[in-house]
Amino acid sequence: MTRRFSWFNATSLTFGFAFLYLPMVILIIYSFNKSKLVTVWAGFSTKWYGELMRNEAFLDAAWVTLKVALVSSTLATVLGTMAAIALVRGGRFFGRTLFSGMIYAPLVMPDVIMGLSLLLLFIAIGLERGVFTIILAHTTFSMCYVSVVVSSRLASFDRSLEEAALDLGCTPFDAFRSVTLPIIAPAVISGWLLAFTLSLDDLVIASFTSGPSSTTLPIKVFSAVRLGVSPEINALSTILIVLVSTGVISASLISKRAIIRQRREERAAMAQ
Amino acid sequence: MNLRRTLLIALPYAWLLALFLVPFGIVLKISLSDMALAIPPYVPTLDITAGWAGLKEFFSQLDFENFVFLTEDDLYWRAYLSSLKIATLSTLITLLVGFPIAYGMSRASDAWRPTLMMLVILPFWTSFLIRVYSWMGILSQQGLLNQFLLWTGLISEPLTILNTNVAVYIGIVYTYLPFMILPIYASLEKLDESLLEAAEDLGCSRLQAFWLVTVPLSRAGVIAGCFLVFIPAIGEFVIPSVLGGSRTLMIGKVLWEEFFSNRDWPVASAVAVVLLLILVVPIILFQRNQQRQREQEQ
Numbered sequence: 001m002t003r004r005f006s007w008f009n010a011t012s013l014t015f016g017f018a019f020l021y022l023p024m025v026i027l028i029i030y031s032f033n034k035s036k037l038v039t040v041w042a043g044f045s046t047k048w049y050g051e052l053m054r055n056e057a058f059l060d061a062a063w064v065t066l067k068v069a070l071v072s073s074t075l076a077t078v079l080g081t082m083a084a085i086a087l088v089r090g091g092r093f094f095g096r097t098l099f100s101g102m103i104y105a106p107l108v109m110p111d112v113i114m115g116l117s118l119l120l121l122f123i124a125i126g127l128e129r130g131v132f133t134i135i136l137a138h139t140t141f142s143m144c145y146v147s148v149v150v151s152s153r154l155a156s157f158d159r160s161l162e163e164a165a166l167d168l169g170c171t172p173f174d175a176f177r178s179v180t181l182p183i184i185a186p187a188v189i190s191g192w193l194l195a196f197t198l199s200l201d202d203l204v205i206a207s208f209t210s211g212p213s214s215t216t217l218p219i220k221v222f223s224a225v226r227l228g229v230s231p232e233i234n235a236l237s238t239i240l241i242v243l244v245s246t247g248v249i250s251a252s253l254i255s256k257r258a259i260i261r262q263r264r265e266e267r268a269a270m271a272q
Numbered sequence: 273m274n275l276r277r278t279l280l281i282a283l284p285y286a287w288l289l290a291l292f293l294v295p296f297g298i299v300l301k302i303s304l305s306d307m308a309l310a311i312p313p314y315v316p317t318l319d320i321t322a323g324w325a326g327l328k329e330f331f332s333q334l335d336f337e338n339f340v341f342l343t344e345d346d347l348y349w350r351a352y353l354s355s356l357k358i359a360t361l362s363t364l365i366t367l368l369v370g371f372p373i374a375y376g377m378s379r380a381s382d383a384w385r386p387t388l389m390m391l392v393i394l395p396f397w398t399s400f401l402i403r404v405y406s407w408m409g410i411l412s413q414q415g416l417l418n419q420f421l422l423w424t425g426l427i428s429e430p431l432t433i434l435n436t437n438v439a440v441y442i443g444i445v446y447t448y449l450p451f452m453i454l455p456i457y458a459s460l461e462k463l464d465e466s467l468l469e470a471a472e473d474l475g476c477s478r479l480q481a482f483w484l485v486t487v488p489l490s491r492a493g494v495i496a497g498c499f500l501v502f503i504p505a506i507g508e509f510v511i512p513s514v515l516g517g518s519r520t521l522m523i524g525k526v527l528w529e530e531f532f533s534n535r536d537w538p539v540a541s542a543v544a545v546v547l548l549l550i551l552v553v554p555i556i557l558f559q560r561n562q563q564r565q566r567e568q569e570q
Binding site: 004005006008009010012013016017019020021023024026027030039040079080082083085086090093095099102103104105106108109110111112113116117118120121124136137139140143147172173197200201203204208218221222225226228229233234237240241244245248249252 | 276277281283285288289293296298299302369372377379380381388390391392393394395397399400401402403407409410414415419446449503504506507508510513514531537540541544547548555559
C-alpha cells in the first residue's frame with residue numbers, strides 16, 4: 001500500500017522545516033558577518049570567532065558549564081538508572097507512589113519553581129553557592145529524565161531473559177551485569193546525552209543556584225542577549241549548534257548501527 | 273541481595289526527598305512567613321534548640337498574609353491571567369502549525385521518515401536560549417523580517433514586533449513545536465490506511481475521510497501535544513524576558529523579578545505556590561490522558 005503523499009503534505013513539510021531551521025541558519029550566516037551591525041551584511045569574516053576566543057569571561061564560563069555538565073550528567077545517569085530499575089523491577093516497597101511521583105514531577109515543573117526551591121534549601125542549610133550547588137541542582141532534575149528514558153526501555157524488554165540467567169546459576173548481580181545492562185545500555189547512553197545537554201542548556205535553575213564566582217555559559221549569554229543582538233553571541237551560538245548537532249547525529253547513527261548488528265546476531269543465533 | 277535492593281531504592285529516593293520534596297516544604301513555609309531586613313530576609317526562622325516552645329512560637333507566626341497580598345495587588349492577577357491567555361493561544365497556534373507537519377511526516381515514504389524524525393528532534397537538543405535568541409535578529413526594527421517586508425512593498429513602515437506579545441507567541445510556537453509534532457506524528461503513524469480506504473469506498477470524499485477518520489484517531493496525540501506545550505508555556509521565563517517587552521506580563525517573569533529585583537522572598541514563594549496550584553489541574557489531566565493511551569495499547 002503506497003501512502004498518498006499530496007502537494008499539501010509537501011508544502012506543509014517544506015514550510016514547517018523552513019520555519020524550524022531558517023532562524024538558526026540565519027544566525028549561523030550572520031556569525032560570519034564583518035559588520036558589528038548584525039542585520040546588515042558587510043562581507044565574510046571570522047573575526048568574531050577570534051574575539052570570542054580572546055574573551056576570558058566567556059572561556060571561564062564555558063569551562064564551568066562543561067564541568068557542571070560532565071559531573072551532573074554522570075551522577076544523574078547513575079541515580080536515574082537506579083531509580084528506573086527500582087521502579088520497574090523493584091516490586092512493592094514503602095512509598096512507591098511518592099517515589100514515582102517525584103520522578104515525574106520535575107519533568108513538568110516550571111524551572112523558576114525548581115530553581116527557587118533549591119536556592120531556598122541551600123540557604124536554609126547554609127551551603128555556599130557555587131559549582132557544587134549547580135551540580136546538585138542539575139543532577140536532581142536530569143536524573144528524572146534519565147529514569148524515564150531507561151525505564152521505558154526496561155519495561156519493554158523480556159524479563160524471561162533475566163530469569164533464564166538466574167536459572168542458569170547467575171547471581172542476581174551477575175544477571176544484571178551480563179544480561180540487563182547490555183540491553184538497556186543504549187537507553188542509558190541516550191539518557192546521559194540528554195542529561196548532558198539539559199545541563200549545558202539550563203539558564204533558570206543555574207541562575208538561582210550559582211554563586212558570584214560560578215557563572216555558567218547560559219547565564220553569560222543571557223545577560224549579553226538582554227542588551228541586544230551581538231555578533232559574538234552569534235559566533236558562540238554557531239559553535240554550540242554545530243557541536244551539539246554533530247554529537248546527536250553521530251550518536252544516533254552509532255546506536256542505529258548497534259541495533260542492526262544486534263538484530264543480525266540474533267538472527268544468526270536463531271539459525272544455528 | 274536484600275542490602276543491594278534496599279540501597280538501589282534508598283539512594284535515588286533519599287536524593288529526591290532531600291533535593292526535591294524538602295525544598296518544596298521550605299517554599300511553602302517561607303510563603304507563610306513575613307519579609308524582614310535580615311539574612312535570610314524573612315521571619316520566623318525555625319530555632320530547633322528552643323524545643324517544643326520554639327516550634328509552637330514558630331507556627332503561631334505563620335499566616336496567609338502573602339497570599340492575601342497577591343489577591344489585593346492586581347499585578348499578580350493580571351500576570352496569572354495573561355500567562356494563561358498566552359499559553360492557551362500559543363498552544364492553539366502550535367497545534368495549527370504542528371498538525372500539518374506531523375500529518376505530512378506520517379504520509380512520507382518509509383525511506384524518508386527517520387530523517388524527518390531526526391530533523392524534528394534535532395532542534396530540541398540545541399540550546400533553548402539560542403533558539404529564542406535567534407529570533408531577535410529577525411524580529412527587530414531593522415531586522416530581516418522588516419527588511420524583507422519593506423522590500424516586497426507589503427509595508428511602508430517597519431513593524432514593531434520585538435518586545436511585544438507577538439514576539440512572545442512566535443517564540444513559544446517556535447521552541448515548543450517539536451513537542452507538538454512528535455506525539456501527533458506517533459498517533460498518525462499507527463493509523464491503519466485501510467480505514468481511510470473503507471471510508472472512501474463508503475462514499476466519503478477525501479476531506480470527509482480525513483475529518484471523520486484521521487482527526488478522531490489522532491486525538492490522543494493532539495491532547496498529549498497540547499499539554500506538552502501548555503504546561504511549560506505557563507511558567508515560561510526565558511521567552512518573555514528575551515523577546516517580550518516591559519509590558520509583557522508572565523508569571524515566571526514576575527516570580528524572577530520579585531526574587532532578584534525586589535528581594536521579597538516570601539512573596540516570590542507565594543507566587544510559586546499559586547503557580548503550582550494552577551498547574552496541578554492540567555498536569556493531572558495530562559497524566560490521565562497518558563494512562564488511558566497506555567491502557568489502550570495493551
